[in-house]
Amino acid sequence: MAGPLPVSPLAPKGGFPDLPVIDGVRFATIAAGVKYQGRTDVMLAELSPGTTIAGTFTRSKTRAAPVLDCQEKLGGPSDGAAAILVNSGNSNAFTGIKGVEAVQALTATVASTINVPAARVFTSSTGVIGQPLPYERITRVISDLGNSLKADGIADAAKAIMTTDTFPKGAAQTVEIDGKTVSIAGIAKGSGMIAPDMATMLVYIFTDAKVGFDDLQPLVSGLCNGTFNCITVDSDTSTSDTLLVAATGASGVDVAGNGRFAAALFDVMNDLAKQVVRDGEGATKFVTVSVNGATSDADAKQVAMAIANSPLVKTAIAGEDANWGRVVMAVGKSGAEADRDRLSIWFGKVEVARNGQVADGYDEAAATEHMKGDEVYIGVDLGIGEGKSTVYTCDLTAQYIAINADYRS
Amino acid sequence: MAGPLPVSPLAPKGGFPDLPVIDGVRFATIAAGVKYQGRTDVMLAELSPGTTIAGTFTRSKTRAAPVLDCQEKLGGPSDGAAAILVNSGNSNAFTGIKGVEAVQALTATVASTINVPAARVFTSSTGVIGQPLPYERITRVISDLGNSLKADGIADAAKAIMTTDTFPKGAAQTVEIDGKTVSIAGIAKGSGMIAPDMATMLVYIFTDAKVGFDDLQPLVSGLCNGTFNCITVDSDTSTSDTLLVAATGASGVDVAGNGRFAAALFDVMNDLAKQVVRDGEGATKFVTVSVNGATSDADAKQVAMAIANSPLVKTAIAGEDANWGRVVMAVGKSGAEADRDRLSIWFGKVEVARNGQVADGYDEAAATEHMKGDEVYIGVDLGIGEGKSTVYTCDLTAQYIAINADYRS
Known part of the structure; x- marks a missing residue:
């Protein structure tokens, strides 16, 4: 790239919002040198035992290996702790058996390092397509990531997943239910591009609400149709698009079937979806x-x-x-x-x-x-x-x- | 427009081809000032009695008035003479009842001036959308057009139908059947654009082959699928796309079911279709x-x-x-x-x-x-x-x- 792109004129005026800490979630980021040196390109989110994880993914017929792995893992047992590992710089897409091996190496290392079942480690990769992911650059820094996890690290995480996004994207809502506060905080990366890479939309939303997979997944799928599936920058669909919603339950508030929680989650998803459009490549309107x-x-x-x-x-x-x-x-x-x-x-x-x-x-x-x-x-x-x-x-x-x-x- | 566009670097090297005269067809062009002054913007083709006319049209749900009129007329009696009238500068699209009135005025004037049944007068319009067509600028020059019809006018006709095409488009084939020569000559305009106008593809092909509508129409429809329906510049579909094929029968050679004629017609259509792509807006490859x-x-x-x-x-x-x-x-x-x-x-x-x-x-x-x-x-x-x-x-x-x-x- 010939120098950094200017920040989109449509970026939210107030800068990155002040996101609430979500009880049960800790973040760490690091510069692993996946493709470029000297910029954070890996983020790890650790999720407390019992966290429910739902998600939606690209409908591309040429989905990347980490997407297929995430899809297989959704809806499994949720009693253990969990983790989300994301790298930028390489999408691990169209990489055949090497792609599967990379996902296995990453999930196994995260599992053993921070003591999480491998079946509860979700990974995403965004960046260049068709080149084997140099995953050892990531596995060798997992213990450093594990040692630097902190509850207030979500703003750094939003930056670590950027590619040529011109601003980090975050949104939050809090909602009072049964006299208690439930918080939702999410981050996203949009359609930035590094030639010869391709755009990928990645979205991670965290909440301390208490809700099982069978209630959370249909809610997330339904809201996705009204938010992320209603945006388009250039009609091209990534092989890696991923949305994960993690509910830690730490608030103790059961939100199954709760309309106000659904509305608040919609607001967060809608806000992030619009921010992705606001950072559409070359956008001025x-x-x-x-x-x-x-x-x-x-x-x-x-x-x-x-x-x-x-x-x-x-x-x-x-x-x-x-x-x-x-x-x-x-x-x-x-x-x-x-x-x-x-x-x-x-x-x-x-x-x-x-x-x-x-x-x-x-x-x-x-x-x-x-x-x-x-x-x-x-x-x-x-x-x-x-x-x-x-x-x-x-x-x-x-x-x-x-x-x-x-x-x- | 800020001056003329440069000729596409993909334009055919030899310039406009030498097209054969098609017995039974005469052309005239004129500068009627439909939108701009001082450039030819109307062409009239007169077709001898018994000419068979087949065609295909845009599948848009918001088709322009002349397209709907052409579609209604296809397949009618072919014993009389016929005519094709085309203007650039205004597409007469999305103009409601005024658009229908304009088509009726144009076809009636052509019919009475050059003695052709109104049901055998086909019109096309390309240019700005949503503005009533100032058809009286055209009707008042129809007699001048009728007086200047000539057999070797197809190159001028190719120029008159251009909008912001950067080169005129023509193609021809001759084929020997039963010891006689059958000729096919066609012209097209492509995806030029005059803001706030929209692209329209117009194609007119003439042949002295003898063939009835029931044989010609399915051939044209089938070949269209393999030629014009296989090109795309920007995925946007005009409200006015029109292809008309006129067979005068003057060669006396019956080509119904003839594979060599079909192959020659394919070559002309394929050549014109590729020329449209070669003049795609901004194209360099x-x-x-x-x-x-x-x-x-x-x-x-x-x-x-x-x-x-x-x-x-x-x-x-x-x-x-x-x-x-x-x-x-x-x-x-x-x-x-x-x-x-x-x-x-x-x-x-x-x-x-x-x-x-x-x-x-x-x-x-x-x-x-x-x-x-x-x-x-x-x-x-x-x-x-x-x-x-x-x-x-x-x-x-x-x-x-x-x-x-x-x-x-």
Whole structure:
């Protein structure tokens, strides 16, 4: 890389948030030199005995070895302690049997060093694809990691999992249940890129809530559909995307079926998902695409994603051009049911098209003014049903091309 | 637009080809000032009585008024003369009832002026979307067009239908059947863009072969699947894409079911389709993506299109980076059946990956050398079946962003 990338103009104004300590979780980070020297690139989270771990993963057919290992381990016995080990610099993807061996070596070393069952050690890797992971660079520092675990280390952990993210991502919520406080804190890395690497989204959320796997997993899967599965930067899907939610139970508050806990967890996931978009490669605009009036929610999402992934829509937004013709085009190509002559479109609060043609009294100056802001809203009413969906994306700029084509490792 | 775009570096070296005169077809062009002054923007083709016309059109759900009109007219009686009228500068798309009125005014004027049944007048429009077509600028010049029709006007016609294409596109074949010569000549416009307009692909092919609609239409539809439906510039689909094939019968050679005619027509369509890719916005590389070993041809095409449309694959090609990890990623996200550990990949003749990991003796220098050429070949063997597909695309460069974001009308 030719020097560090500038921090995204869409980064949260207040910097990294003050995350609460989650009882039952300790963190350590270290510079292991997986790919680059002199930057922290490994984080270890230790989870107290009885912690429930749920998760969701990339649906790619070419999933990386650590993803397959995590998927196998979910839902196993939760009585022992647990651990999450994450490295950046190498994704251990498309590495065949060597990839499996690397995961086994890492999990075995963590298990023996901090006394956790190997079946409860979850690993993620992000970075270059197709090169065997030099896992001995990591195994040799596990004992150092084990010796430096601390309860207030989550901000350092957020930094250790970054690749070319331009800011670390964190979010938290606390919720009062039965007179006690339940805390949720999460970190994420987004679609940074180191040529010739690929983007990976990694998310780790910790809570002291008490909840079993059979209650936590469906909640996490459901909320994931409404948060992380509703964002897109460039329509490309990583082989390594991983979300893990760890509930230590240390608060003693049983949250199974609790709506307020679900809402708080949603808020944390939604916040992190939007931060990933805000750090989309080359992004200068945060874009909300809201579709209603579809024949089903699935159709609405198909239309919303077709708009959010359209290179022509995204470049128009980058150019601050109220180009609603490209929105019409994206609706038309989405494959979802649509009727050209019932379609209406808004940019911000400005109605630009109604029932298949330009709206009466359409104010192009007002629409253009909306496009100049750093938050763009595109509303679409298909006018043929009750289905609705909202997705989040960013614009497509020359900086995206520069990051992914011009910069070479 | 800030001045004309430079001619694509991928333009055919020999310039516009010498197209044969097709007996039964005459062309005229004119500068009608539909959007810009002083450039030819309307072309009229007059077709002799008995000409068979077949076609295929965009599958968009928000198709433009002239597309819907063409679709209705296909397959009607073919005893009268016929005409094709095309304008650039305004696509007459998303214009409601005004769009239908414009098509009716244009077809009625052509019909009465050059004595052709209105049901045999086909129109296309390409350019800005959502603005009513100022059709009276065209109707008032129809008699001038009718008075200047000539048999050797196809090269001028190829220029009149351009928007921001950087070169006119033509292709021809002749084939000897039963001792007589059958000629085929076609023109196309590709994915040029005038902000805030959208790309439209328009293709018109003329032949003096004798063939009825019931034989010509299935041939055209079938060949379209293997040619124009196998190209992609940016995954966005126009509301106006139109392909019309007109067979005048003037050669007297009946080509129904003739394999050599079908092969020659394929060659013309394939040539024009590749020229459209060669003029893809900002393109610097012509890319062939060939997938085999899939469980079906449909799955192979799904994988090939996922690779060809991936922004990360396309930016890597722009950067001349032999980044096969991004190809793995695109295979994984395609949704088609795949087995990571049977997947093999080639860049040019260089095998980069075999059975889910880097190939033994992989020569990165040789792969990088291949990427530096202006023709890039990506081969993928999924290793799980007999399905295969080849698609064509171009790279994604900063110039694409400039054309679609920075340049403003």
